[in-house]
Structures are given as C-alpha cells and as structure tokens.
Amino acid sequence: MSEIKPILSALTRSKTGAILLVMQIAITLALVSNAMSIVADRAEKINQTTGYDEQGIISYTLLTYDKDTDIPKQFKEDIRQLKALDGVIDALAVSSIPLSRSGGSRTLSTDPEEHSGKTADSGYIRANHHVIGALGLTINEGRDFAQSDVIYGRDGDYPSVGIVSRAVADKLFGKGNGLNETVYSGDDAFKIIGIIDTLKSQWPRSKMGNSLIFLPIEEALTYQKFIVKTTPQKRAQVIKQIEPLLLDLDRGRVVMNIKGLDTSKADTYAGDTLMIRMLIAIVVFLVIITALGIFGLTHFNISKRTKQIGTRRALGARKSTIFKYFLLENLLVTALGVVIGGVGALVLGRELMGHYSVPPLETSAVLITAMMMLLMSFIAVYSPARRAANISPSVATRSI
Amino acid sequence: MLQMQDIGKLYQTEMVQTQALREFNLTVNEGEFIAVTGPSGSGKTTFLNIAGLLEPFSSGQYMLDGVDVGKLNDNQRSDLRNQKIGFIFQGFNLIPDLNLFENIEVPLRYRGIKTAERKRRVEQCLEQVGLAGRARHLPQQLSGGQQQRVAIARALAGEPRFLLADEPTGNLDSLMAKQVMTLLEELNRAGTTIVMVTHDQELARRTPRNIQIVDGQVADFTLYQGVQGTRENTQVPLGV
Numbered sequence: 180m181s182e183i184k185p186i187l188s189a190l191t192r193s194k195t196g197a198i199l200l201v202m203q204i205a206i207t208l209a210l211v212s213n214a215m216s217i218v219a220d221r222a223e224k225i226n227q228t229t230g231y232d233e234q235g236i237i238s239y240t241l242l243t244y245d246k247d248t249d250i251p252k253q254f255k256e257d258i259r260q261l262k263a264l265d266g267v268i269d270a271l272a273v274s275s276i277p278l279s280r281s282g283g284s285r286t287l288s289t290d291p292e293e294h295s296g297k298t299a300d301s302g303y304i305r306a307n308h309h310v311i312g313a314l315g316l317t318i319n320e321g322r323d324f325a326q327s328d329v330i331y332g333r334d335g336d337y338p339s340v341g342i343v344s345r346a347v348a349d350k351l352f353g354k355g356n357g358l359n360e361t362v363y364s365g366d367d368a369f370k371i372i373g374i375i376d377t378l379k380s381q382w383p384r385s386k387m388g389n390s391l392i393f394l395p396i397e398e399a400l401t402y403q404k405f406i407v408k409t410t411p412q413k414r415a416q417v418i419k420q421i422e423p424l425l426l427d428l429d430r431g432r433v434v435m436n437i438k439g440l441d442t443s444k445a446d447t448y449a450g451d452t453l454m455i456r457m458l459i460a461i462v463v464f465l466v467i468i469t470a471l472g473i474f475g476l477t478h479f480n481i482s483k484r485t486k487q488i489g490t491r492r493a494l495g496a497r498k499s500t501i502f503k504y505f506l507l508e509n510l511l512v513t514a515l516g517v518v519i520g521g522v523g524a525l526v527l528g529r530e531l532m533g534h535y536s537v538p539p540l541e542t543s544a545v546l547i548t549a550m551m552m553l554l555m556s557f558i559a560v561y562s563p564a565r566r567a568a569n570i571s572p573s574v575a576t577r578s579i
Numbered sequence: 580m581l582q583m584q585d586i587g588k589l590y591q592t593e594m595v596q597t598q599a600l601r602e603f604n605l606t607v608n609e610g611e612f613i614a615v616t617g618p619s620g621s622g623k624t625t626f627l628n629i630a631g632l633l634e635p636f637s638s639g640q641y642m643l644d645g646v647d648v649g650k651l652n653d654n655q656r657s658d659l660r661n662q663k664i665g666f667i668f669q670g671f672n673l674i675p676d677l678n679l680f681e682n683i684e685v686p687l688r689y690r691g692i693k694t695a696e697r698k699r700r701v702e703q704c705l706e707q708v709g710l711a712g713r714a715r716h717l718p719q720q721l722s723g724g725q726q727q728r729v730a731i732a733r734a735l736a737g738e739p740r741f742l743l744a745d746e747p748t749g750n751l752d753s754l755m756a757k758q759v760m761t762l763l764e765e766l767n768r769a770g771t772t773i774v775m776v777t778h779d780q781e782l783a784r785r786t787p788r789n790i791q792i793v794d795g796q797v798a799d800f801t802l803y804q805g806v807q808g809t810r811e812n813t814q815v816p817l818g819v
Contacts, residue, residue, distance in 0.1 A: 182688070189676035192717070490672040493633055494733070495661020495689040497654050572660070573633040575672055576624055576745050 186508045196476050197512050204516025204552060207469045209523035212548035213531060213540055214458040220538040221451040224384065229444065230377035231277055232315025234411040235268075236440035237418055238276040243401045245431020251332075251399035253429055260428060264420055266413020269313040272403050274305035275381055277314065277391070278444045282381035287392070288363045289351050296363070299350040301343070301390035302380035307397040311342065311373075313408040318342065321358050321373035328372075329395040338395045342373035344380075346389035362392075369394065383447060406440075414439060469552075470559040473513070477505060477563035481570075488567055489574025498568040505564035506557070513556040517549045524548070580741055580772050581607040581630065586639035588625050588795070599625040600795040603639065607741075607774060612767040614783035615776045617792035623776045624745070626792060630774060631664055631743045632656045644740055661689050665734030665771075669746035671726045673718040673733075679705065680714040683733045690737065704732035708762065724755030731762060741772035748782060760785060 190197050241257075243250055254272060261270040275282025282302055290296025304310065308324035321342070330338045341362065348357025348371060361370050380391040409417045422434040445452070481488065488501055496504075528540025586603040589596055599622045607613055617623050628634045629641065632648060641648040644663055651659065666672075673682050683701045692700070705711045708728035710721075718726050727747060734742055744763065748756035760782060767773050775786065783789050791798045 185677055185681050185685075185688070188678070188681055189674070192676045486670075486672065487674050490668070490674070491685065491689075492657065493631065493660065493666050493672075494686040495657055495737075497657045497689075499654075500657075500689060571634060572657075573628045575666065575668060576628055576631075576633065578670070 182504055182507055183511070186504070186511060190508070190511065196480070200472060200476055200512050201516040201519065203469050203472050204513055204556070205520035205523055207465045208517055208520025208545075208548055208552050209527050211462050211465055211552075212520075212524040212545045213528050213537075214462050215548060216528065216540045216544045217537050218455050218458050218462075219544070221455050225448045225451055225455075227379075227383075228377055229278060229379040229383065230314075230316050230375060231379070231440055232408070232411075233278075233441040233444060234439070235315060235409055235414060236313075237407040237409060237414060237421065237437065238273075238279070238404065238440060238443060239407070239421055239437040240402070240404050240435040241425065241432055242435065243403075243429075243432040245429070248429060248431050250401065250403075254399045254403070257405075257425060257428060260424060261407055261421070264417055264424070266409045266417050267407055268410065269309050269408040270405060271307055271309045271313055272398055272405050273310065274303070274396075274398060274404065276404055276406065276440070276443060277304070277381055278379060278383055278440060278447055279381055280447050284380075284387060285364045285392075287347065287351060289360070291363045291368070293363070293365075297351050299347050299390060300387055301347050301392050302382065302387055303392045303394055304381075305394050305396040305398060308395055310393055310406075311375075313406055315408070316375055316378065318373040319345070319376040321371070323373060324393075324395045329397055331397050332399070337367040338369055340372045340395065341369040342375065342393040343371050344378035344389055344391045345374055345376045346378075347392060348374050350390070383444075384451070466551075466555060470555050473509060473556055473559040474563060477509060477560050478566075481505070481563055481567045484567075485570055486574055486577075488570045489572055489577075492570065492572035493575040501570070502564050502568040505567050506560060509556055509560040509564075510553070513553055517552055520552070521545050521549055580609045580611075580644060581605070581774070582640075582642040583630070584640045584642075586629060586641060587637045588622075588629060588634075589637045598795060600629070600636070603792075603796060605790065605797055607772060609740075609772055610767070610770055611788060612764070612773045612786045613775065614786040614789045615774060615792060616778065616780065616783050616789060617798075621792045622795040623792050625795070627743060627745050627774075627776050631666060632660045657689075661686055661737065663740045665737060665739035665742045667727070667730050667734050667742060667744040667747045669749040671718070671723075671730045671750070673726055673729055675718055678715050678717055679710065679721075679729050679732075682718065682729060683736050686733065686737045700736050700738075701732075704736045705729075707735065708732045722755070723751050724758055727751060727755070727759050728762065731759070731766075735766070735771075739771075741774065742766065744773060744775040744777075746777055747775060748777070748779065756782070 258270045261267055282304065284300055284302045286293065286298055286300050288296040288298045307329050308326050311318060311323050324342065328338060328340050330336055343357065351357060351362065352360050357371050358374055359370060361368055378391050379389065380387050382388060407417065418437055421437050425434050491501060524545045525540060531537045532539055583603055583605045586600055588600040589598055603626065615623055615626065629636045643659065646659060680701050683704055684697045687697045687700060702711065705714055708731055710725060710728055710732065718729065721729065747763065748759050751759060763773055777783055
C-alpha cells in the first residue's frame with residue numbers, strides 16, 4: 180500500500196486517460212444500477228402471483244353470426260360437450276378474461292351517493308357461480324357464490340351479492356374490513372359475501388391491478404368470452420380440440436383467441452419483457468465496453484511504460500510488486516469512478532422517478548452494482564498486469 | 580566483490596543462436612573503478628545485464644559479494660539488485676510522472692524503508708549531487724546533465740556496494756559529461772566500487788583499470804589496441 184502516494188502523484192500528472200476511464204466507469208455505474216433496478220422491478224411485477232391457475236385455464240371468444248341460433252341453448256350444449264373432453268374440469272361464459280387488458284370497470288362506493296362515500300375503481304367479471312373455482316381462486320374470507328345467487332341474462336335483476344378482491348375491500352372499508360358490507364355502483368348495490376386476498380384484474384400493470392369484483396350474472400351474447408378449466412397436463416391437447424368441437428356443433432359462428440391464461444399474461448407483460456431484454460442487452464454492452472476500456476488503457480499504459488517497468492524491476496521491484504502496482508492503480512481509478520458513479524446513479528434515479536414510472540433506486544442496488552464494477556475491473560486488469568509483471572528488467576538497458 | 584568465471588550467454592531464437600558471452604572471466608575488487616569498453620555488438624550490454632542481475636546467464640559461475648547468483652530465484656535476484664547494486668543508465672531512465680524526490684525514493688520503497696528515513700536519504704543524495712531544493716521538480720524540467728545527476732542520486736540512495744553505469748555520459752555534452760565523470764570519481768574515492776560501460780576512450784582512460792570485451796570475451800586493453808576493425812559476435816544457424 181506504500182505505492183498509493185506515488186501512484187496518485189503519477190495519475191494527477193498524467194490524467195487524461197485516467198479521467199476518461201473514471202468518467203466511463205461512473206457513467207456505466209449510474210446507468211447500470213438504474214437499469215438493473217428497473218429490470219428487478221419489472222421482473223418482480225411479472226413474477227407476482229395472480230391468484231389464478233394460469234397453467235390450467237384456456238380462454239376463447241365466440242362470435243355467433245347466425246341469427247337463427249338460440250344462443251343460450253347452444254352455449255349450454257357447448258359447455259356440456261366441452262366438459263365431456265378428456266382433461267376438462269369446468270367451462271363457463273365470462274364477461275371478460277383476467278389479465279387480458281380487456282374488460283369493464285366500475286366506480287364503487289360505500290354510499291348510494293357516490294361522492295358522499297369512499298370510492299374505488301375496479302374491474303369486474305360477470306359469470307355464473309362456477310367462476311371462482313374455474314379460475315382456481317381461493318376465497319380467504321366469506322363464501323363462494325351459490326347457484327341461487329346467479330342472475331341469468333343482462334335484462335334481469337342486478338345481483339344482490341358479489342365477491343371482491345382484498346384491495347377493493349380495504350380501499351372502501353379499511354384494512355381487514357368489508358365482509359357483509361354493501362357496495363354501491365350507480366343505481367345498483369350488492370353485499371360483499373367473499374373476499375379474495377390474491378387477485379389481479381384484467382389490467383395487472385395499472386393502478387387497478389389488484390382491484391376486481393365478481394358478479395354472479397350469466398350471460399349469453401353474440402360476442403361472448405369463455406374460460407375452460409383443464410388439468411395442466413391436458414391443456415395443450417384441449418386447446419387443439421376446442422375450435423373443431425364448437426364448429427361441429429354449430430357452423431354459424433367464429434371461434435377466436437383460443438389461448439392459455441399464461442399466454443394472455445405474457446402478452447400483457449410483453450412490453451415489460453421487451454424492456455427487460457433491452458436493458459439487459461444495454462447493461463451487458465456497457466459493461467463489456469467499460470471492461471474493454473480498462474483492458475485497453477492498461478495495455479496502452481504498459482506499452483507506453485515498458486522501459487519504466489523495466490527500470491523499476493532493475494531498481495529492485497519484484498514481479499509481484501509490478502503486478503500489485505497496476506492492480507492498485509486500476510483500483511484507485513475504478514474506486515473514484517464508482518464513487519462519482521454512485522452519486523450520479525442516485526441523482527439519475529431521482530430524476531427518472533420524477534419523470535417516468537420507475538421505482539425509487541435502492542442504495543443496495545448501487546452498492547451491488549459498484550461491487551460488480553470493481554470485480555469486472557479486476558478481471559479486466561488482471562491479464563495486462565500479469566504481462567507488465569513479466570517485463571524483463573533488462574529492458575532498462577535497451578535503447579528503445 | 581564481483582567474480583565471473585567462465586560465464587556464457589546464449590541467445591536463442593527460432594532461426595539463430597547468438598553466443599553473446601563465452602568463457603567470460605572477470606574479477607572486480609572492492610573499491611575499484613573499472614571502465615568496460617569494446618566495439619558495438621561485442622557483448623558489453625550483455626555483460627552489464629548479467630553483472631546487474633538483469634538477466635540470467637547460460638553457463639559459468641557468478642559470485643556477487645559472496646552470493647552465488649546462479650542459485651537465486653527471481654525474487655531473490657530482485658532483492659539482491661535492490662540492496663547491493665546501483666544503476667546509472669545512458670538514458671537516465673527517470674520516471675517522467677514522478678518528481679525528483681519520488682524518483683529517488685523508488686528503490687527505497689521497494690526495500691520497505693520507513694518514510695522518515697527515506698526522506699533523510701533522498702535529501703542527502705540530492706545534496707550530494709548538487710540538486711538540493713529541486714526535489715519537487717519533474718525530470719523534464721531539468722537539463723540532461725541534471726537528470727543524470729538525479730539518476731546517480733537514485734543509484735546512491737540505496738547505499739549500494741557497487742554502481743553499474745551504462746554509458747553514463749552517452750547522452751550528455753562534453754561539459755556535462757566531465758561533471759558527471761567527476762562526480763563518479765568522487766564517489767569512487769569515497770569507497771564505492773564502480774563498473775562503467777562506455778564507448779568513450781577518453782573517459783575510459785580516466786579510470787584506473789580498463790577492460791575490453793571483444794567477441795564476448797575479456798581482452799587486455801593493450802591487446803585490444805592491436806586489433807584492427809570490429810568483429811561481430813559469432814552467429815550460428817540452428818542445427819549447425
């Protein structure tokens with residue numbers, strides 16, 4: 180460590196290369212730590228549990244164009260035939276598909292006069308009493324729908340009960356409350372009979388991501404969505420069977436968007452997945468460029484200082500002394516870059532948070548990235564430093 | 580101080596073998612000041628490199644201050660160089676990014692000498708070469724003669740048993756060359772053993788003893804005067 184002072188002296192007198200490297204390391208650290216923080220945030224969102232049995236659910240849409248078709252009757256027959264397929268557990272019509280970025284939402288209130296009570300915006304799904312089980316959901320408080328709760332058709336009465344996500348109940352009635360409370364929406368009202376803790380809406384990336392209500396209404400429309408619950412092992416096989424089966428039963432319709440719920444989720448998060456891949460590519464690119472910068476500058480310094488290294492060896496420096504000299508010199512430059520980059524990362528993180536929807540940058544993310552930079556720097560300088568250490572002391576007497 | 584017995588040095592590349600030194604014998608006693616001369620390619624630099632432990636030899640025995648150099652590993656050679664030998668190079672070999680003080684203390688740092696002692700020795704050596712008060716200057720701010728005096732100060736700082744000087748006046752004008760030579764003579768009078776490699780016959784004549792190297796071997800000075808022209812080292816193609 181006695182070499183620190185002369186190394187610093189030498190660096191301050193010949194600083195252009197070192198300054199460029201410090202800047203490169205600082206910029207890399209600032210960008211990489213923020214990029215990795217965004218990647219971690221997006222990855223966490225993608226990997227959040229939705230509450231659904233994503234691997235066991237198929238969704239599809241039916242557009243019935245044959246005006247002579249008795250749609251409610253045909254749907255009953257469809258469901259009966261679907262349930263007869265090997266691997267199918269349940270099937271039912273739904274007003275929208277979870278996680279699909281498509282569906283309806285309502286403003287809910289604790290008071291008939293919306294502006295007088297607490298309110299919450301929430302997605303909703305209308306379906307019969309099979310919906311909770313078919314989606315693989317677990318009711319944490321209260322009960323599931325009974326057949327007697329179900330209203331048939333849109334023109335019927337509004338259902339008197341509903342099941343809500345924990346996020347909706349908490350927002351309207353406070354944390355842990357909500358069961359058996361009455362919720363108002365426009366001219367309609369229903370009592371909360373069940374609460375589900377883990378539940379994502381049709382728009383999991385939005386502010387309504389955790390807000391969803393189920394209303395026991397069974398519909399039979401010309402444009403109708405369905406879900407089919409299967410065993411995960413048989414799902415791929417069932418997906419292939421759905422369209423031929425339904426068209427065999429009635430040719431006067433089109434079957435669309437047959438896909439697994441995990442595919443719907445992947446489509447919803449496609450933008451995040453793309454961003455993660457791009458950011459990782461940028462991070463890898465930046466890290467490689469910086470490592471090459473360190474490698475190149477050290478190589479250049481060694482070539483430039485070959486005679487100086489030979490002289491140091493002639494004056495008594497061991498190979499290990501020369502090796503450590505270059506490691507230490509690189510460590511000092513990298514450490515300065517890391518300190519400046521660390522401050523830059525926090526400033527950049529705050530700016531990004533102010534302008535875009537990104538999470539606050541954790542100090543630990545900066546520290547981890549800084550450690551990675553130091554490790555990368557060590558790897559980059561190792562080989563050139565070894566080369567320097569192997570320069571013969573006889574170079575000192577050569578005329579070069 | 581220095582005993583070389585039948586030293587041989589063979590450089591080998593893929594294409595040729597070059598015998599730079601052969602059956603090289605030399606004894607230098609403590610307190611001597613010797614000039615080593617010889618034509619280009621005669622093996623002077625190779626002798627200097629081997630004498631200064633800058634490169635290994637191929638055969639023979641070399642004893643430096645009672646130590647059998649051939650038995651040392653790289654670290655031991657580095658330590659012995661640092662403790663026993665002071666180098667003065669033709670091109671001064673000062674480190675341009677370090678000031679005079681930092682340049683002179685380089686070998687002392689390698690020896691692990693404490694800061695206060697380093698400071699004392701550096702200041703003393705700068706005083707000795709007449710550059711006290713310029714410790715914070717950079718080498719490029721000095722003339723060639725001054726830079727060589729700094730290099731001498733660096734060589735002296737470690738209080739070596741002997742100095743190896745490689746064309747110490749080769750890059751200097753005649754006035755500065757005389758000043759540097761005078762400084763070396765003073766050091767020798769103070770007890771330092773000096774071996775100086777030089778092309779300059781006039782400079783060589785100022786030393787009490789001259790040796791000449793011809794074709795990688797020691798030749799008597801008087802004998803050398805009878806040699807006409809320059810003989811190159813023997814180069815033998817591989818496999819012959």
